[in-house]
Amino acid sequence: MYAYASRVRPAPPGTRLLTAVSRPDAVPPPLLMLLGMVSTQVGAAVAKQLFSATSPGGTTTLRLGLGALVLLVTARPALRLTWRALGLVVAFGVAMAVMNLTFYAALSRVPLGVAVTVGFAGPLVVSLLGSRRWSDVVWAVLAGTGVLLLAGLGGTRMDALGLLLCGLTAVGWAGYVLLGKAMSGHVDGGRGLALGMAVGALCVLPFGVVTDGAGLLDPRILLLGLGVALLSSVLPYSAELAALRRMPARVFAILLSLEPAVAALIGVVLLHELLAWSQVAGIGCVMGAALGATLVRREDT
Template identity: 35%
Template sequence: MSAASVPAPTPAPVSTTTVTAPVPEAGPGGRLRLAGVLTMAGSGLANQTGAAIGSLAFPVLGPVGVVAVRQYVAALVLLAVGRPRPRSFTRRQWGPVLLLAVVFGTMNLSLYTAIDRVGLGLAVTLEFLGPLAIALAAARRRVDAGCALIAAAGAVTLMRPRPSTDYLGLGLGLLAALCWASYILLNRTVGRRVPGAQGPAAAAAVSAVLFLPVGVVLVVRHPPTAQAVVCAVAAGVLSSAVPYLADLLTLRFVPAAAFGLFMSVNPVLAALVGRFGLGQHLGLVDWAAVGAVVGANALSILVPRR
């Protein structure tokens, strides 16, 4: 959900589903919860691995081309699951759906461009500030104010001036964070106005249509190689289809708080995939900043509410 993921109702979201099924307490329930944790781990790794594989196609397709292919894949998956009936939508329903489509495309485009400029770990960490800000803004506890300060310190550390600092890349990471926060709020509105998953599915379809001209221009001007297309499609499958379906399954057996807590590990997974998959190194200070952002979210979720 990243971001790269799909919509979410939890403090650190990536799914359009809500928790409706009770979580079993014993016996087979323990195995179900274990399966849910393993599914969450697989989902997070698939998401970040997909982004890493997609970046391999940047030299041929560029971030815009990779995002275009990812939008096509996301649209196919969500249309199959949501089965929207757009002719039945009212003007009141179309408004947030269209906004969601624009935010969806902008979010992925800004994130993938940031990945191209500053690396996977930093880009995903900056993007994660969006859902974290939503979660902390909705809280009314002193500990959440402390978590906000910790996260802010981590963000400032990541963006500290250095000779090689790419301020445009950092700015695009923050734009992705703003888009993800808007994405969450818009999804809540769409969820109230449009039944089931029809709203997100329609938004994904509109976003894919908006990227169609991009795909046509790329094919005409710079015919892509088969390897680049495979990498882009793999990014769409691993970063859109797999996380969406995995989250749909996971939220049946894992409490929403545990789901949100585990999703906060995504910046760490992104940094590890960037390190071992793409050779993108982070210094100790950067790792500490990533840990501060992740720790702020974990602390906010773990401290019990009155």
């Protein structure tokens, strides 16, 4: 027995990582979700550090443009669409452009945890306000209280323009979710995302050209932009899609409620953005609202 154990050595960390990327079905779904969220927020942290060399508009252009190129090559979507499908793809792309452009603009003014949490509250509140359950009113109020705490209710001063941009991110995120759901009924997920991201890249291209011009073609900037695109778009989407195929949608939603906490933690570790107690409480309120609404709906079904 000892001789057999000595021959079977554990695989090195690099091998395990390559296995997780190339064979996502070999990784437990909750771990895939966590890896996707961490990848997204690390990408956002890298993007924020890019602001010293490019503007938020330039960073958004690189993320959506390079991300679209990668997805178009891998998904190879057919361009033959019905007029309704084409309209949904364009609307989805515009929502993606608004969500990303305002998010990066907000990120240049407020901490990562604050920007992600306020944006995350957008689709959550829309979902809760469309419900007829009285309990969901409680969760909507809790989410709204969390946003107010993040906005300075607890005495913490926040950049007013940054908060406005966070609000626009929430609107864009809500539109992204609603239009993505509508689009999925006419175009499959991989094709729809690739085409929508291409539309979004075209929408933000003027902002990148005006603010950064030829600077976007600098090899170092292009390399960092590719890293942001992979970390923030391609890898998280692939991980979350693989996880969703193997877990109930409600479990997926419960795990997704951890996104604001992951963003705050990445902000502390990589960007050294310490949050006030009121901001931490605000993040907790939004997460609690998302978790509570998901659990209550599960009990009702």
